[in-house]
Amino acid sequence: MSNGLTIGQAATFAGVTVKTVRHYHKLGLVAEPERDSSGYRRYGSAELLRLVQVRTLAAAGVPLAETGPLLDADAEEFATALVAVEQELTSRITELTERRDMLHRLAEGDRALLPDRAVALLERMAGRGFTREEVAASREGLVLARALAPDGLDDYLDALELALDDAPFLALIKQGAEAVDWEPDDPRLEELVDAMADAYLADPQRLKIVTSFQARTETATRYRLISRFGNQSPAGARMADLIEARLRAAGVVIPRG
Template sequence: MITIGQLAQYVGISTKTIRVYHAKGLLPEPPRDAAGYRRYSAQDLVELIKIRTLAEAGVPLARIATLTSGSTAELRSAAGELEADLTTRIDRLVATRARLRELGAGHSPFLPGEVERHLERLHELGFSDRWIGLERDLWILTFATSPDTAHRFFTDQTAAQADPVLGRLYLEYDRAHDLDPNDPALAELAERVVDAAIERYSLDDLARDSAEAELPRLVQSSINASSPAWERLDALIRAGLRRAIATHAPTST
């Protein structure tokens, strides 16, 4: 019979760890001698070696008790499951490390690199910091909630902003922020925006996007809150598009 200190020395673990195994029910409490000290047998040593081996292999303590007494087939099956779980955790850690490296390099964790590069180019095109900030928030929301749709919208908008005529309309929209909401220039700008939208997209597409635009409306309402002029401009554009769609819609007989 050996003491807990000798047992720990033979197996290469601490006495505290052995007490944890007792508390978890992995290793039964041995009988005590007349002085009250635990006395362990060779079989306890064998069981402790099994426990230590499985623990070092990454087997959770909650599963060790069943595996030490199970068959070789059960141990092999459990090892396969644990390896699959470990592979998943490793993949997540690798992805986390990649994101941390991007953060360390100054890259945004919220948007794809192509979107960040596009936002940087907007400065060169003359857009205000206010506009760029609002557009960044819009893309963060869109890519987080609907990534497939976001890529389609992003491709379309970058092409529109690169177009000389449409790009100028975007700039005028940006600069209208501080206008008086009753300024006649807003109605004229809204009319040109509606004409450009009808020329670029089919009325059927505009009608469908309008019907499915709950999230864009939420975003637009937040944008409008920063400027009474933008709020009126948005209302004028929506009214113009509704008139065009209604005119285009077939009448029933």
């Protein structure tokens, strides 16, 4: 009875194909065993170990051209090289995990465009009585703001979180959302503007709803794109202009578009 494994058995043991084993032989990565008396090449423990080592390094991303010198290096060089391979694998794992998470976010719609915190706040808005259209407009505004002035997003979300728990101020915000459909000369607009401006000026955290993006925006144009998003109706635009005028008069720095 012959000792050792046939090439097919060796390939199965190492988890590769016979073609791959022959390719390793051709590259000189694994020595071909001598033929036995029956004419078959038999793989012993030394060849199997080398085969498994090559396959393992290849699966870890080590180029085959580097595998031979790596396996033939002394113990210290080999250990150092394995640390580098491990670091590369860790980096790849991190990258693949991020890609997987992004796929999950894509499947969940909003989460592909906005951080979880922003998505949670949009869900809270729906539970606070805002209409589907108002929540959708807020979503689009947050996406735009994140793209144009991402550094201001956290401050804005801080202010929005507080606003959703501030019943009197929340009532003003809801009224402002309704006011965009009023006529621009509706006398109620100025009353609402006064109430909202007073509310902003009474609390620095509320004021961040207006200032969090402009403070970090390089140009007035970017600020105006963000601040006027959702206020594109004549009444909405007039209301935004009047509020900003009131705040400027009180010493709040707001870019002029």
